[in-house]
Amino acid sequence: MTLALDVELALARGVGTLSRLRGGGATSAPGKALLRLRPDAIAQLSARLPRGSVLVSATNGKTTTTAMAASILRAAGIALVHNQAGANMAGGIASTLLAAARRHDGIAGELGLFEVDELWLAPVAAQLGRPRAIVLSNLFRDQLDRYGELEAVADSWASAVRARAHGHCRLVLNADDPLVADLGREHGERALYFGVEDESLALASMAHAADAKHCRRCGTPYVFDAVYLGHLGHYHCPGCGQARPHPLVSAHEVALAGVRSSRFRLQTPAGQATIALQLPGLYNVYNALAAAALASALELPLASIARGLETVRPAFGRAETVLVGSRELRILLVKNPAGANEVLRTLALEPGEHDLLGVLNDNIADGQDVSWVWDADFEQLAGRVRRVTCSGTRAPELALRLKYAGVEPGRIALQQDLARALDSASADLPAGVPAPLYALPTYTAMLALRELLVARGHELAAWS
Amino acid sequence: MIAPSLTPQRGPSPTLRVCALYPELLNIYADRGNLLVLARRCAWRGIGFELAGSSLGQPLRADAHDLFYIGGGQDRDQRLCAADLLETKREALHAAAAAGALVVGVCGGYQLLGHSYALQDEEIEGVGLLDVRTVREPGARLIGNIAIEVSPDVAGATASRGAPGPREPPGDPGGSRARTPEPQHAPEQRAAARARVLAGFENHGGRTYLGACARPLGRVLRGRGNDGRSGWEGARQGNTLGTYMHGPLLPKNSWFADWLIATAIGLDPGELAPLDDALEREAHLSARRAAGV
Numbered sequence: 093m094t095l096a097l098d099v100e101l102a103l104a105r106g107v108g109t110l111s112r113l114r115g116g117g118a119t120s121a122p123g124k125a126l127l128r129l130r131p132d133a134i135a136q137l138s139a140r141l142p143r144g145s146v147l148v149s150a151t152n153g154k155t156t157t158t159a160m161a162a163s164i165l166r167a168a169g170i171a172l173v174h175n176q177a178g179a180n181m182a183g184g185i186a187s188t189l190l191a192a193a194r195r196h197d198g199i200a201g202e203l204g205l206f207e208v209d210e211l212w213l214a215p216v217a218a219q220l221g222r223p224r225a226i227v228l229s230n231l232f233r234d235q236l237d238r239y240g241e242l243e244a245v246a247d248s249w250a251s252a253v254r255a256r257a258h259g260h261c262r263l264v265l266n267a268d269d270p271l272v273a274d275l276g277r278e279h280g281e282r283a284l285y286f287g288v289e290d291e292s293l294a295l296a297s298m299a300h301a302a303d304a305k306h307c308r309r310c311g312t313p314y315v316f317d318a319v320y321l322g323h324l325g326h327y328h329c330p331g332c333g334q335a336r337p338h339p340l341v342s343a344h345e346v347a348l349a350g351v352r353s354s355r356f357r358l359q360t361p362a363g364q365a366t367i368a369l370q371l372p373g374l375y376n377v378y379n380a381l382a383a384a385a386l387a388s389a390l391e392l393p394l395a396s397i398a399r400g401l402e403t404v405r406p407a408f409g410r411a412e413t414v415l416v417g418s419r420e421l422r423i424l425l426v427k428n429p430a431g432a433n434e435v436l437r438t439l440a441l442e443p444g445e446h447d448l449l450g451v452l453n454d455n456i457a458d459g460q461d462v463s464w465v466w467d468a469d470f471e472q473l474a475g476r477v478r479r480v481t482c483s484g485t486r487a488p489e490l491a492l493r494l495k496y497a498g499v500e501p502g503r504i505a506l507q508q509d510l511a512r513a514l515d516s517a518s519a520d521l522p523a524g525v526p527a528p529l530y531a532l533p534t535y536t537a538m539l540a541l542r543e544l545l546v547a548r549g550h551e552l553a554a555w556s
Numbered sequence: 557m558i559a560p561s562l563t564p565q566r567g568p569s570p571t572l573r574v575c576a577l578y579p580e581l582l583n584i585y586a587d588r589g590n591l592l593v594l595a596r597r598c599a600w601r602g603i604g605f606e607l608a609g610s611s612l613g614q615p616l617r618a619d620a621h622d623l624f625y626i627g628g629g630q631d632r633d634q635r636l637c638a639a640d641l642l643e644t645k646r647e648a649l650h651a652a653a654a655a656g657a658l659v660v661g662v663c664g665g666y667q668l669l670g671h672s673y674a675l676q677d678e679e680i681e682g683v684g685l686l687d688v689r690t691v692r693e694p695g696a697r698l699i700g701n702i703a704i705e706v707s708p709d710v711a712g713a714t715a716s717r718g719a720p721g722p723r724e725p726p727g728d729p730g731g732s733r734a735r736t737p738e739p740q741h742a743p744e745q746r747a748a749a750r751a752r753v754l755a756g757f758e759n760h761g762g763r764t765y766l767g768a769c770a771r772p773l774g775r776v777l778r779g780r781g782n783d784g785r786s787g788w789e790g791a792r793q794g795n796t797l798g799t800y801m802h803g804p805l806l807p808k809n810s811w812f813a814d815w816l817i818a819t820a821i822g823l824d825p826g827e828l829a830p831l832d833d834a835l836e837r838e839a840h841l842s843a844r845r846a847a848g849v
Binding site: 233241242243305306311454460461462463464465466467485486487488489491492493495496501504506 | 580581583584585586588589592593596630631632633636700701757759802803804807808832834835836838839841842843846
């Protein structure tokens with residue numbers, strides 16, 4: 093049995109080598125090959141991990157949350173098997189396990205830490221059998237052509253959670269997202285909640301594209317006492333009395349410093365600490381809370397949580413900064429209305445008029461339906477744009493969105509080709525002004541932009 | 557501003573009064589974009605624009621609006637709205653349509669304007685302004701970029717440039733409250749004028765079939781359309797229009813937005829002041845390319 097599995101592992105590794113030689117991405121190819129040879133490979137290999145496995149899913153922030161959790165776990169001295177390249181479907185997770193597997197039932201790592209695509213949560217959780225913990229952060233409308241309606245994703249998460257109801261699995265849930273918090277209602281002490289406790293951050297009104305306005309139990313509209321982000325906030329249902337659960341892990345006195353950093357007081361069952369994050373925006377405070385709550389569920393010391401969070405760097409295209417000539421290029425991934433709104437809100441904290449490079453692609457991984465740009469509040473940029481260059485496969489749609497958002501058409505340039513768009517956007521920056529260029533790419537556009545920058549010899553932090 | 561010479565009979569500042577039905581529930585495919593385009597294109601021309609919303613439990617005033625817009629939502633929300641439409645809004649919508657107001661349904665809103673639509677195992681009754689029924693059939697959702705050629709007699713492709721199309725059934729009130737006499741063009745000019753394309757994105761599980769009183773909005777050039785088979789997309793009956801095309805529809809098809817504006821306020825589309833539509837044209841072409849047209 094073990095011998096047979098070793099042979100299959102070797103074969104699957106061969107597929108990875110072949111895929112790389114052919115110039116293809118090898119991130120999930122070997123894992124997919126392994127799953128064909130051995131459909132239970134994820135179960136078999138993850139069973140070797142002495143500390144078990146943890147799953148992290150969300151519409152927005154799962155890559156950053158997982159990177160933060162990894163930083164905390166490493167600070168606590170735990171060796172990880174972690175799909176850090178962001179391949180978050182079964183093939184990618186199998187690839188990660190394959191790379192860590194050693195002969196004679198061995199594996200290089202103690203704990204599996206896996207970011208999982210929303211729709212793959214249920215099947216991957218079933219494969220893992222008994223995960224140590226599942227972290228679920230938020231559900232926003234995203235790529236309706238691929239994911240379908242939000243309620244359907246929530247239902248599939250509910251079934252994944254229900255199937256784990258009798259194990260030792262901890263559920264780490266966002267108290268502020270009613271759709272997510274509701275998943276813990278039958279799980280008592282096994283559920284650990286996190287949330288924001290700072291009403292000074294509350295928005296004047298709910299964003300246009302907010303989802304989950306009606307109680308999942310009885311259909312009555314929720315009453316929100318505070319809205320922090322999208323439909324995240326403090327809420328209760330006047331119909332059935334369901335209310336936001338009390339979060340044991342929470343953020344207080346949050347201070348946001350533009351696109352650069354943020355700071356908050358973290359409250360955990362093990363005490364409190366002031367956290368200075370090198371990542372911007374309230375959305376990253378939520379990511380940090382999710383990671384801290386996971387660490388609390390795993391009973392890690394507060395010192396490791398604080399050290400882990402403070403040393404974490406931007407993940408892959410999420411507020412990454414590159415020096416192009418003497419000027420900073422900051423890459424801010426935007427991929428759905430809720431995420432884009434938070435990026436725009438964070439950008440709006442920076443004073444003055446901005447130079448922007450917007451890149452809208454409609455590849456499969458971006459979602460082929462670009463209608464979401466009309467749900468995002470680009471109105472926040474009206475009057476704040478010095479020049480915006482629109483690029484990508486659907487550049488004109490983005491340009492048009494900005495025009496209707498109130499950006500003067502004379503400040504909007506259209507250049508579908510990304511290399512030329514980057515050239516003209518950076519060449520056009522006012523001389524002697526140290527203002528950064530902000531790139532707002534969709535997912536595949538972000539990959540293309542990074543690739544272009546690397547090809548031009550710019551230093552980008554390797555994914556770590 | 558409207559050039560005065562083109563609008564001799566109208567007051568200096570007409571107003572488009574739009575009512576969005578359930579805007580906080582039926583907005584899943586960025587329906588806000590459609591309303592924003594109507595608002596801006598009116599404002600840029602000096603046409604007044606009023607936007608009202610009407611949600612669960614709120615009655616409608618049939619004579620208070622020129623255009624009623626209904627978008628799509630999640631299944632659960634759509635069920636709530638369907639019940640409310642019958643209870644509090646159906647009569648007013650019928651009265652408004654009979655009095656000449658435009659009623660526009662997109663995606664789920666299109667389904668709700670028909671006689672009935674199937675949701676899981678349930679048949680839900682619709683408003684009945686369109687002679688269409690939406691059913692479930694085995695097979696995947698119909699998802700993807702789509703482009704259609706709008707039927708010449710349906711959405712104004714000929715309203716200002718040619719005679720009414722041959723499929724216009726007798727007794728149909730047509731879409732334009734104030735039709736002006738139409739000049740005759742040479743046949744090739746008429747053909748060119750008729751080739752009006754809408755491009756967008758569709759994503760629907762339901763299959764919609766048209767009855768005898770409804771006409772398709774257009775012929776599918778690329779994509780799936782009403783049922784994935786017939787080659788037709790959308791429906792029109794009198795002043796009521798339904799379509800599966802979102803994306804959203806109007807930003808990508810500014811000519812159609814203008815046709816709606818003009819028709820709703822009783823103008824001929826040719827009477828609207830021209831705008832600088834360079835980006836609109838690029839976005840339209842980009843959506844067509846995405847659909848492969």
